[in-house]
Amino acid sequence: xxxxxxxxxxxxxxxxxxxxxxxxEREQSALRRAVRSMLRARWPVLALFILVVVVSVAILxxxxxxxxPNRINLILRLKAPFEREQTGEMEFIFGTDALGRDVLSRLFxxxxxxxxxxxxxxxxxxxxGTTLGILAGYFGGRVDDVIMRLADIQLAFPFILLxxxxxxILGRGVLNLVLVLGVGxxxxxxxxxxxxxxxxxxxxxxxxxxSIGASNLRIMFRGxxxxxLAPLIVIASFNVASVxxxxxxxxxxxxxxxxxxxxxxxxxxxxxxxxxxxxxWLAVFPGxxxxxxxxxxxxxxxxxxDLLDPRLRGTI
Amino acid sequence: xxxxxxxxxxxxxxxxxxxxxxxxxxxxLSGDPTYLYVSERASNEEIQEAREKLGFNQPLSKQYxxxxxxxxxxxxxxxxxxKSSALERIGQVVPATIELTLFGMFLAISLAVPxxxxxxxxxxxxxxxxxxxxxxxxxxxxxxxxxxxxxxxxGLRWELLPISGHVPLIEPLVxxxxxxxATNLPDAIKYLMxxxxxxxxxxxxxxxxxxxxxxxxxxxxxxxRTARSKGLKERAVxxxxxxxxxxxxxxxMLGLEFGFLLGGVVVVExxxxxPGVGRLVFYSINQRDIPVVQATVVIFSFVFVGLxxxxxxxxxxxxxxxxxx
Numbered sequence: 001x002x003x004x005x006x007x008x009x010x011x012x013x014x015x016x017x018x019x020x021x022x023x024x025e026r027e028q029s030a031l032r033r034a035v036r037s038m039l040r041a042r043w044p045v046l047a048l049f050i051l052v053v054v055v056s057v058a059i060l061x062x063x064x065x066x067x068x069p070n071r072i073n074l075i076l077r078l079k080a081p082f083e084r085e086q087t088g089e090m091e092f093i094f095g096t097d098a099l100g101r102d103v104l105s106r107l108f109x110x111x112x113x114x115x116x117x118x119x120x121x122x123x124x125x126x127x128x129g130t131t132l133g134i135l136a137g138y139f140g141g142r143v144d145d146v147i148m149r150l151a152d153i154q155l156a157f158p159f160i161l162l163x164x165x166x167x168x169i170l171g172r173g174v175l176n177l178v179l180v181l182g183v184g185x186x187x188x189x190x191x192x193x194x195x196x197x198x199x200x201x202x203x204x205x206x207x208x209x210x211s212i213g214a215s216n217l218r219i220m221f222r223g224x225x226x227x228x229l230a231p232l233i234v235i236a237s238f239n240v241a242s243v244x245x246x247x248x249x250x251x252x253x254x255x256x257x258x259x260x261x262x263x264x265x266x267x268x269x270x271x272x273x274x275x276x277x278x279x280x281w282l283a284v285f286p287g288x289x290x291x292x293x294x295x296x297x298x299x300x301x302x303x304x305x306d307l308l309d310p311r312l313r314g315t316i
Numbered sequence: 317x318x319x320x321x322x323x324x325x326x327x328x329x330x331x332x333x334x335x336x337x338x339x340x341x342x343x344x345l346s347g348d349p350t351y352l353y354v355s356e357r358a359s360n361e362e363i364q365e366a367r368e369k370l371g372f373n374q375p376l377s378k379q380y381x382x383x384x385x386x387x388x389x390x391x392x393x394x395x396x397x398x399k400s401s402a403l404e405r406i407g408q409v410v411p412a413t414i415e416l417t418l419f420g421m422f423l424a425i426s427l428a429v430p431x432x433x434x435x436x437x438x439x440x441x442x443x444x445x446x447x448x449x450x451x452x453x454x455x456x457x458x459x460x461x462x463x464x465x466x467x468x469x470x471g472l473r474w475e476l477l478p479i480s481g482h483v484p485l486i487e488p489l490v491x492x493x494x495x496x497x498a499t500n501l502p503d504a505i506k507y508l509m510x511x512x513x514x515x516x517x518x519x520x521x522x523x524x525x526x527x528x529x530x531x532x533x534x535x536x537x538x539x540x541r542t543a544r545s546k547g548l549k550e551r552a553v554x555x556x557x558x559x560x561x562x563x564x565x566x567x568x569m570l571g572l573e574f575g576f577l578l579g580g581v582v583v584v585e586x587x588x589x590x591p592g593v594g595r596l597v598f599y600s601i602n603q604r605d606i607p608v609v610q611a612t613v614v615i616f617s618f619v620f621v622g623l624x625x626x627x628x629x630x631x632x633x634x635x636x637x638x639x640x641x
Contacts, residue, residue, distance in 0.1 A: 152327065153334030156621050158579025161613045166342050168601050168609050169352070241456070248458045249583045253598055268461055272587070280468055287461035295456035302452075 037307050044303040047296035054293050058111035065105035066093075069262045073100035078274070081281045095281045097267070098274060103281065106262040107289055113174075113256075113263045114293065118244040120178045122236050125185025130232055132186065133193025134220050138201060144194070151187045159184045160246060167255040174257050177250065181243050188235055196228035230308040237304055241297035248290050264290045320632055328625050335617040336387065339610055340380050348372065352606055353396065392614065393607035395600075402611035406593060411486035413592035415504070416585070417577045419512040424519035424573065429566075431520075432527025436562075437554055439532060447524065454521030459580060463514035463587040470510065480589045481507045511588040515580050519573055523566060531562040570627060575620040 038044045057064060073096075081095035081103070094103040136147040154162075163180045170176045200206060201224070209219050250256045251265025259266065264286040271282035343349045350367040358366070367373050371382060386392075392403045435447040471479035483504040488496040534540065535558050543557045544550075585594030593612055600608040 149327075149330060150334075153331050153338075156331040156335060156617060156624070158575050158616065158620065160579045160582065161616055162338065164582065164597065164601065165339060165609055165613045166345070168604065168606060169342050169349075170345060245458050249460065252458075252460055252583055253586065253601060255601065265458070268458070268464065271464065275464065275467055275472070278468070278472060283461070283464045283468060287458065287465065290461065291453070291457040295453065298452055298456050 034307060038303065041303055041306075043299050047299035047303075050292055050296040051300070054111050054289075054296075055115065057108050058115050061105075061108040061112055065102070065108045066091075067102035067105045069101060069105040069109045070260060071101060076100040078279055080279075081285075094285050097270060097282055101262075103267075103285055106267060107264070107285055109262045110264040110267060110286065110289065111293075113261060114244050114247060114290070117174070117178055117181065117247045117257075118240045121181035121243045121247075122185060122239045124178065124182025125239070126189050126232065126236055128183070129186035129189025130193045130225070133190035134197045134224060134228075136190065137194040137197025138216065138220050138224070140198075147190065148194070151190055154184075154187050160249065163246070163250060164253065164255060167250065172255055172258060174261075177247065177256060181246060184246075185239055185243065188239065189232060192231050192235060193228060196231065197224055200224045200227055234301060234305040234308055237297055237301035241294045241301065244290065244294055244297075321629065324625060324628055324632075328621050331621050332618065335621070336384060336614060337380065339614050340383050343606070343610065344376065352604070387614070392611035395608050396605045397600075397603050397608075402608045403615075405596065405608060406612055406615060409592050409596050411484065411490075412482055412590060413578075413581055413585070413594060415485050416508065416511055416515065416581060416590060416592060417574065419505075419508045420515040420519070420577050421573060423512055423516035424523055424577075425566075425570075427516075428520050428523030428527055429563075432524045433531055433554070433559060433562075435524065435528045436531035436535065444528075448528075451521040451525050454517045455525075457517075459514050459518055460583045460587045462517055463511065463584055466510045466514060467587070477509050478507055479510070482591050483507055511584055511590050514587070515577055515584045518580070519577065523569070523573075526569070527562060527566055530565050531558060534558045534562045537561075567631070572624070574623055575616075578616055578620070 038048070076092070076096050077098055077100040079092050079096040079100075081093060082090065083092070083095075085091050092102055092104070094107065096102055097106070132147050136144040163184060166180050167176060197220075206219055206223060209223055214223070247256060247263075248265030248268065251263045252269045254269065256263055256265055267286040268283060271279070271286070274282050343352075348367070350363055350370060350372050353370060354363055354366045371379055374382070390403060392401070392406075394400065395402050395405055398405065431447055435444045438444050466477075467479045470476050483500045485497060485500055485504045488494070488500060535554075540553060540557055543553045548557075581590075581592060582594035582597050584590070585592045586598040589595065593616075597609055597612050599605075600612075
């Protein structure tokens with residue numbers, strides 16, 4: 001069995017002891033519970049598998065790609081997929097695009113941008129939002145008012161419009177894109193963090209920590225944060241999915257990363273010119289890649305929510 | 317209700333100041349915005365002249381104030397391309413966007429309600445399972461990709477629907493020409509079908525899931541059990557007792573829904589070459605016609621803020637708990 005979580009008797013309890021009381025025990029059984037619930041639900045296993053594949057492809061893109069994703073060869077342009085060469089070999093499994101570039105290799109490299117942008121933006125938004133949310137919830141009053149009014153302003157209009165405006169003015173680029181997408185996400189985290197912090201603030205452990213003179217900063221980030229993490233992680237998993245979709249939309253509009261970098265959204269944008277000629281593979285493959293990735297994240301998010309905090313069902 | 321109204325109005329004003337401030341500051345984030353307005357080969361004198369003409373040499377606070385005064389007078393800046401008023405350009409294309417958004421909203425709601433209710437009342441059956449599977453797919457694909465797929469298969473391969481084109485509905489309606497409206501209607505719907513489905517699919521999926529889960533919650537309430545135990549038919553229990561209460565969270569979403577769809581039209585209109593605001597924005601992005609993009613964002617947010625205000629007020633009127641909070 002797990003070891004009993006008790007305060008060490010040898011020394012007077014420190015703030016850290018009070019704040020982490022019982023956490024080790026929880027961690028161990030949580031992992032076992034997670035594995036069991038995932039096997040029972042079945043779908044999350046498939047989703048996790050797909051995500052592992054996508055992540056591996058992204059990391060190993062240079063090794064896995066059969067061709068250079070940016071190598072232009074006009075003689076080989078618009079080759080249909082699954083076509084055998086005279087040698088009987090399939091040189092371009094997923095065909096080539098209008099510039100003769102290998103679609104499969106571009107898909108592999110595209111996974112890098114989608115995941116990188118998705119994860120970084122969510123980290124930025126998550127850190128920013130959680131910090132502001134905890135501050136608002138912990139201090140209340142004027143701090144709370146200012147932060148929440150800012151949140152209202154941002155929620156007052158569709159985010160993609162703001163992203164479009166800022167990117168048109170600042171110009172496209174990975175850094176701009178990640179920053180805009182990141183800043184766009186903070187409100188969700190802030191609202192949840194604020195609400196849960198307000199509830200935690202009334203708990204005894206906070207009072208105990210305060211009474212032995214722990215600083216506010218320490219209480220907020222060492223004490224309260226670990227206790228409100230569950231819903232924030234759930235939001236983050238859905239959020240990566242929605243950021244990937246937004247990134248695809250922005251790339252489609254020509255506002256994503258520079259055109260030399262292959263992205264799934266960018267590939268879809270290029271496929272539009274080839275639609276009438278029925279070059280279906282240019283549109284189908286990148287779209288399926290986006291959909292499978294986002295679908296897996298959504299399924300995992302659903303599962304994670306039910307596992308960590310079933311009360312959130314229907315709210316996120 | 318009075319204090320709530322005042323508080324809510326004040327909130328909207330703050331939001332509008334915030335939105336315009338962001339839109340104003342975004343322009344200055346890039347350094348000297350004059351360079352966005354002059355050609356790359358402009359001489360120093362020309363740049364200086366443009367800077368003075370555009371007022372970019374003034375202090376920021378004065379510039380923002382001027383900007384606000386101009387907005388209040390309906391001056392949203394001039395298009396760099398056509399030199400005509402940005403507001404006018406947007407005005408010309410706005411009816412097509414409203415048609416598309418309303419149609420999308422109609423699809424999203426009119427289909428989501430029965431689907432969600434059916435899934436909830438048949439919880440755990442294959443019907444429920446497949447509905448939820450479709451819903452999660454609908455929330456996981458980029459809507460513009462669905463648009464491309466519809467064009468590719470429904471439009472080009474099976475030739476069931478036209479892949480692009482637009483027949484005006486709102487314009488004849490505004491002119492009071494009901495006859496043209498009526499003759500246009502069948503064709504207009506044909507053209508609206510694919511772009512409408514495309515912008516609706518995400519909301520449709522989300523709403524169906526929302527209605528399902530809120531139905532399930534209501535169905536487990538005591539008053540539903542009471543209704544059943546007094547011998548009411550299941551149909552009456554579902555429709556009269558459960559359904560009405562399950563609709564509450566959906567009604568709250570309506571205002572946000574319109575804004576959300578409005579945000580989505582930019583991409584979807586581009587896919588279908590729909591002659592609306594979205595395509596104008598896309599075109600302006602490519603031409604770097606910043607005043608038009610800026611004006612669109614500000615106008616969209618005004619609409620969004622206004623709609624939210626109206627929805628909240630209606631909601632507060634219906635549910636006294638809200639305004640007393």
